[in-house]
Amino acid sequence: MFSSRLFNILIPVISVVMGLIVGAIIMLSFGYNPIEGYVALWNGAFGNMYFLGETIRQSTPLILTGLSIAFAFRSGLFNIGAEGQVFIGWVAAVWVGINFDLPLVIHVPLAILIASLAGGFWGFIPGLLKATRGVHEVIVTIMMNYIALHVTNYMIRNVLSENGDTSERIKETASLRSDGLTELFGYSQVHWGFIIALILALFMWFLLEKTTIGYELRAVGYNKHAAHYSGMSVKRNIMMAMIIAGAFAGVAGAMEGLGTFGYMYTHASYTNLGFDGIAVALLGANTAIGSVLAAILFGALKVGALRMPPLAGVPTELVDIVIAVIIFFVASSYIIRWVLLRFKKGER
Amino acid sequence: MDNYVVEMLNIRKEFPGIVANNNINLQLRKGEIHALLGENGAGKSTLMNVLFGLYQPEKGEIRVKGKPVKITDPNVANRLGIGMVHQHFMLVETFTVAQNIILGSEPTKAGAIVDLKKAEAEITELSERYGLRVDPKAKIRDISVGMQQRVEILKTLYRGADVIILDEPTAVLTPQEIKELINIMKALIKEGISIILITHKLKEIMEVCDRCTVIRKGEGIGTVNVSETNVDELASLMVGRDISFKTDKQAANPEAVVLSVKNLEVKDARAATMVKGLNLDIRAGEIVGIAGVDGNGQSELIEAITGLRKVESGEILLNNKPLTNLSPRKVTESGVAHIPQDRHKFGLVLDYPIGENIVLQTYYQKPYSKYKILSFKNIYQHASKLIEEYDVRTPSPRTKARALSGGNQQKAIIAREVDRSPDLLIAVQPTRGLDVGAIENIHKRLIEERDKGRAVLLVSFELDEIMNVSDKIAVMFDGKIVAEVKPEETNEQELGLLMAGSNKAKAGDV
Ligand SMILES: Nc1ncnc2c1ncn2[C@@H]1O[C@H](COP(=O)(O)OP(=O)(O)OP(=O)(O)O)[C@@H](O)[C@H]1O
Ligand SMILES: [Mg+2]
Numbered sequence: 001m002f003s004s005r006l007f008n009i010l011i012p013v014i015s016v017v018m019g020l021i022v023g024a025i026i027m028l029s030f031g032y033n034p035i036e037g038y039v040a041l042w043n044g045a046f047g048n049m050y051f052l053g054e055t056i057r058q059s060t061p062l063i064l065t066g067l068s069i070a071f072a073f074r075s076g077l078f079n080i081g082a083e084g085q086v087f088i089g090w091v092a093a094v095w096v097g098i099n100f101d102l103p104l105v106i107h108v109p110l111a112i113l114i115a116s117l118a119g120g121f122w123g124f125i126p127g128l129l130k131a132t133r134g135v136h137e138v139i140v141t142i143m144m145n146y147i148a149l150h151v152t153n154y155m156i157r158n159v160l161s162e163n164g165d166t167s168e169r170i171k172e173t174a175s176l177r178s179d180g181l182t183e184l185f186g187y188s189q190v191h192w193g194f195i196i197a198l199i200l201a202l203f204m205w206f207l208l209e210k211t212t213i214g215y216e217l218r219a220v221g222y223n224k225h226a227a228h229y230s231g232m233s234v235k236r237n238i239m240m241a242m243i244i245a246g247a248f249a250g251v252a253g254a255m256e257g258l259g260t261f262g263y264m265y266t267h268a269s270y271t272n273l274g275f276d277g278i279a280v281a282l283l284g285a286n287t288a289i290g291s292v293l294a295a296i297l298f299g300a301l302k303v304g305a306l307r308m309p310p311l312a313g314v315p316t317e318l319v320d321i322v323i324a325v326i327i328f329f330v331a332s333s334y335i336i337r338w339v340l341l342r343f344k345k346g347e348r
Numbered sequence: 349m350d351n352y353v354v355e356m357l358n359i360r361k362e363f364p365g366i367v368a369n370n371n372i373n374l375q376l377r378k379g380e381i382h383a384l385l386g387e388n389g390a391g392k393s394t395l396m397n398v399l400f401g402l403y404q405p406e407k408g409e410i411r412v413k414g415k416p417v418k419i420t421d422p423n424v425a426n427r428l429g430i431g432m433v434h435q436h437f438m439l440v441e442t443f444t445v446a447q448n449i450i451l452g453s454e455p456t457k458a459g460a461i462v463d464l465k466k467a468e469a470e471i472t473e474l475s476e477r478y479g480l481r482v483d484p485k486a487k488i489r490d491i492s493v494g495m496q497q498r499v500e501i502l503k504t505l506y507r508g509a510d511v512i513i514l515d516e517p518t519a520v521l522t523p524q525e526i527k528e529l530i531n532i533m534k535a536l537i538k539e540g541i542s543i544i545l546i547t548h549k550l551k552e553i554m555e556v557c558d559r560c561t562v563i564r565k566g567e568g569i570g571t572v573n574v575s576e577t578n579v580d581e582l583a584s585l586m587v588g589r590d591i592s593f594k595t596d597k598q599a600a601n602p603e604a605v606v607l608s609v610k611n612l613e614v615k616d617a618r619a620a621t622m623v624k625g626l627n628l629d630i631r632a633g634e635i636v637g638i639a640g641v642d643g644n645g646q647s648e649l650i651e652a653i654t655g656l657r658k659v660e661s662g663e664i665l666l667n668n669k670p671l672t673n674l675s676p677r678k679v680t681e682s683g684v685a686h687i688p689q690d691r692h693k694f695g696l697v698l699d700y701p702i703g704e705n706i707v708l709q710t711y712y713q714k715p716y717s718k719y720k721i722l723s724f725k726n727i728y729q730h731a732s733k734l735i736e737e738y739d740v741r742t743p744s745p746r747t748k749a750r751a752l753s754g755g756n757q758q759k760a761i762i763a764r765e766v767d768r769s770p771d772l773l774i775a776v777q778p779t780r781g782l783d784v785g786a787i788e789n790i791h792k793r794l795i796e797e798r799d800k801g802r803a804v805l806l807v808s809f810e811l812d813e814i815m816n817v818s819d820k821i822a823v824m825f826d827g828k829i830v831a832e833v834k835p836e837e838t839n840e841q842e843l844g845l846l847m848a849g850s851n852k853a854k855a856g857d858v
Contacts, residue, residue, distance in 0.1 A: 210721055211717075211720050212712045212722060213720060215711055222697045222698070222699045223693075223697045223698065225693045226697050230676070230708040231675070231678075
């Protein structure tokens with residue numbers, strides 16, 4: 001019999017392979033050369049230091065939104081609100097970046113901290129409503145996403161600029177970029193945020209698996225009744241899970257504000273970082289390490305896709321199909337499980 | 349000459365780290381009720397899951413009506429006419445009875461539309477034929493456990509089963525419901541249906557079964573004709589030693605009052621008052637058994653004491669300190685332990701390893717954690733000790749609670765609660781689903797706690813257990829204690845009457 005741990009590793013791997021195969025079939029049937037297409041994709045993601053830097057840059061916020069969703073999910077909650085929490089974290093980080101004059105060692109951490117608090121607050125509201133009123137977090141977080149979008153746009157126009165579409169730039173002391181790093185990675189937009197994301201992934205793993213806080217959160221996620229029976233406060237844990245999940249997503253916003261862009265601009269619609277985070281968490285089986293790996297994969301696919309039209313003539317949308325197929329297979333892991341078991345039986 | 353409908357020959361089934369079945373033979377005759385007996389974790393559910401196609405055996409042969417078959421999944425089992433009612437039901441709570449029964453084999457009209465009318469008619473017909481009273485239109489969450497079980501049985505009949513496996517069907521039923529189930533089984537075999545019955549209650553085997561196959565620690569021991577055996581022989585076959593059914597104990601030495609419940613009023617989830625001005629005292633060094641028909645407020649009383657349900661009015665005192673409406677954590681810390689009635693809902697986090705379930709109330713204390721960091725070393729050390737002491741059979745303390753047999757899950761909960769040696773130990777149906785050896789062991793533990801000077805509150809629907817273990821019996825009816833009697837001074841008939849609410853005269857002099 002396959003152990004469940006092996007399943008948890010096999011399912012995402014097989015899903016990714018299936019995604020790539022289906023992508024190849026689609027390329028073939030539309031008359032493109034799939035080998036050329038994937039070579040272009042690979043080179044576009046890892047071909048030189050510039051592309052590698054871009055892949056890292058793209059993966060950074062995805063790791064964090066992935067962690068956000070995975071963390072909530074392990075506590076039995078579905079955080080659709082990462083999208084809005086990203087906006088709030090972004091605007092908060094940029095606000096700190098613009099309005100304070102501090103040395104770098106204080107300015108950057110302060111901006112990230114405020115972003116996490118802001119994102120945490122955005123998660124706290126649905127957490128509070130769920131805990132005290134039983135309102136489903138999915139509904140509230142979706143509404144919070146709209147509010148976040150419009151609140152940040154208002155902030156940019158009225159607080160962070162004078163009626164402009166972009167905020168002022170953050171001070172140099174609040175930036176996550178550094179000249180050395182930029183130069184090393186061929187003048188890509190890479191920044192130190194990747195390290196922060198990795199540290200936070202480690203933090204999430206430690207918190208969930210090694211502490212009494214994680215023990216409670218997971219117990220509540222698995223079985224609320226047993227958690228209540230054994231003296232844990234289900235309400236407090238729901239709120240805490242949403243705050244921490246929101247904080248992760250808030251830091252994802254800070255990565256965009258302090259690293260990639262250095263400012264914030266008005267958005268007509270969502271960044272999709274939060275929604276892609278759902279896919280990341282799903283592919284990563286809601287674990288910290290899984291989210292990191294899945295985020296790097298999606299980051300590479302998205303960045304590499306940009307090289308497919310010029311080099312292989314394949315439209316970038318193909319990568320969206322590949323990602324969709326991967327998600328489809330992960331979500332229908334039941335099918336893979338079934339096939340594997342059949343396969344195993346056939347052997348005997 | 350023998351006309352076997354199902355034969356399982358030399359079956360072997362392994363799980364990581366454990367051989368759950370080895371060399372087991374079971375031959376089922378047409379129209380018989382065949383008992384499957386064995387200790388907790390002996391491998392009964394596993395064997396039946398093999399027959400039902402949920403597990404694939406490593407070795408052995410299965411024959412149905414003489415033909416060798418490979419049962420690769422439950423659909424194959426259904427096609428072969430084998431149906432199973434699991435130890436823990438598998439019904440969709442928000443669906444109606446009829447919807448649950450047809451789920452997966454829905455009758456359709458015009459090729460696509462589910463014909464619920466037709467299904468309901470068929471179900472009514474089936475239920476009349478076998479005396480399985482159900483209301484096809486009721487939602488599962490609104491009906492009693494007994495009726496849910498009848499729905500499960502109907503589900504198998506609806507799929508055309510002529511072999512029905514019942515995995516510990518009586519463990520969750522009240523005595524009245526058990527009588528009803530026995531009648532149903534008798535009606536089923538009259539129609540030529542064959543039944544495999546798993547139960548730990550030897551009396552039931554003696555009453556309804558034709559033959560009994562015994563397994564011990566995964567090994568097949570043999571099959572006996574029930575008419576040629578007796579309860580003691582069955583018990584020693586299954587455990588491998590003699591078992592005493594009457595619990596020995598010294599007379600109680602009651603001391604100061606530990607738990608005092610005064611004029612308690614509690615409502616249930618639908619806001620109906622279930623505990624109506626109840627008074628009860630339990631002293632250190634005594635076991636008080638609450639006897640009563642299910643649904644007379646016992647659950648609400650226990651939940652109120654343990655902080656799981658709000659007290660509307662009245663007072664609960666523990667060692668003269670108020671306990672009313674404290675949080676479950678505060679209640680636990682004041683010295684109350686609680687073996688809950690529903691082990692899957694309250695007692696365990698099934699996806700946690702059994703070892704981590706053993707510190708479910710104490711994980712935040714030293715030595716299991718320090719500065720909020722868990723010490724898995726200390727947790728597992730403690731868990732291993734309890735697993736050993738209470739004979740919880742598990743491949744390892746790191747095995748998920750879900751993978752333990754039902755009875756061993758229960759033993760783990762009991763180990764956890766009794767080990768804290770609290771001032772007040774509340775045990776609700778503590779031996780539900782346990783084998784006779786384990787029951788003996790648990791009863792001994794309860795008496796040991798009493799002898800250490802703890803107060804024990806026992807709630808059980810089994811009068812045997814109440815009569816055997818308690819020092820004092822409090823009869824609960826309609827949300828009140830209507831009588832308090834000594835077990836030596838009463839009998840099952842009198843208790844039965846009191847529990848039914850008659851004999852009001854006696855209630856007056858409490
Ligand atoms: N899915 C599983 N994975 C690993 N081990 C299992 C699994 N299911 C059962 N076991 C182990 O197999 C053994 C037999 O379990 P089984 O559930 O068949 O016992 P049982 O006879 O039905 O006991 P009970 O009377 O307590 O229900 C136990 O030791 C149990 O821990
Ligand atoms: Mg069992």
